[in-house]
Amino acid sequence: MALSNVRCPNCRSPLSLRVEQLVDAERDPSAKARLLSGALNRVRCPVCGWEGQLATPLVYHDPQHELLLTYVPVEVSLPKREQEQLIGSLINQAISHLPPEKRKGYLLQPQAVLTLQGLVERVLQADGITREQLEAQRARLRLFEDLLRTPTDSLEAFIASHDAELDETFFQLASMTVQASREAQGSQAMNERLERALALSSYGTRLLAQQAEVEAAAESLGRLGEPLTREAVLDLILDAPSEAREAALASLARPALDYTFFQILSERIEKAEGDEKRRLTDVRQRLLRLTQEIDAAQEARVAQAASLLRMLVRADDLDRALREALPAIDDLFLGLLGANLQAAQERGDAATLERLRQIDDKLRDVIRDSLPPSLRLAQQVVAEPDEATAMRLIDEKAASVDGDFVNALLTMAQRLEVSGDAAGAARLERLHRHAVGVSMRHKLAGGHA
Incomplete structure (x- = not known):
């Protein structure tokens, strides 16, 4: 993407930056993420310090949802003919990347939106997010802004009065907002306030308790020694002091909770009587439910990791895409990347192998540089x-x-x-x-x- 010469909307100082005017959700999902997070075409003037999104014409294209949107800010003083020419050229760029079988009728009827917020809402609605969910998200963002403005000596009272609203979704959304900030000092202050809020909230208390259970479960599994048998894992689960510990053990030892494991448990149930039989039956029901939930969550994580990898393979600006994707990079993603590298090598796909190696090399550099x-x-x-x-x-x-x-x-x-x-x-x-x-x-x- 070439550099464009623009002027600061506040002080009119000349700026040189990369302006994105075509957001293709299929070819570059990271551009869609930047649009939704407010990071697209965000600029900070080094002269006057103004920071905000640059007003520029946009075309949004999502072939999966057959969505083609156009947006021309009212503050962009382009004659109508020039506007049409610019939007037309951007639409042609989007169409040129589509194979003939995907060039459908919606491409001939682009839908104009009047505001950038309206464009974002149309994109989210196409993803199945309702207007009510959008409003709930805005309410959480307003709550986060209120949290940041609250004086330190009033923080405990503020959190106590909003405790029910400070849930997992709130902290996830607030964390994403912090990550989108480009001011290092501001990000640090927001992080510190968020961590303090987490420590004071009921959600944070529950989270810390869950972490303590996981640590205790890992320690008890470590004491079992080798080899780790299904009978030993079952005994540990049956002796768990709480259902939370039981769940932590099931999560950490999931590979051991297979068909043979449940056969062993069923045999114990058949031999038991009275209250013990009912207790073991309840444990079996909970473990069956837990394993289903763990497997479903793992499948969702694998799907997310695969989607992220596809996005990186297609990204035009790999360095930028990797920096934005870093919070989502985990052991599962790295394992998936390794498996795809091996598969590409085995089938002799030189182009894919080269791209995956490029991702792997750059990712190692980014991770290493980001570590203390x-x-x-x-x-x-x-x-x-x-x-x-x-x-x-x-x-x-x-x-x-x-x-x-x-x-x-x-x-x-x-x-x-x-x-x-x-x-x-x-x-x-x-x-x-x-x-x-x-x-x-x-x-x-x-x-x-």
């Missing part, structure tokens, strides 16, 4: 195949061996243990113990190498 020094060191240590060399690396970088580093090694060791890699877990536990010693010696020495 201690977590970058943890990655280096874990990737080092020779244990003695890994320990020397910890010794040499003692100043970076902080709490985050030590916790990262412990977390990775626990994951390997749960997944059945006893040797890998033992190796990381030895490195963890070594790191704890290095950290303590470094602190006793006054923080000097």
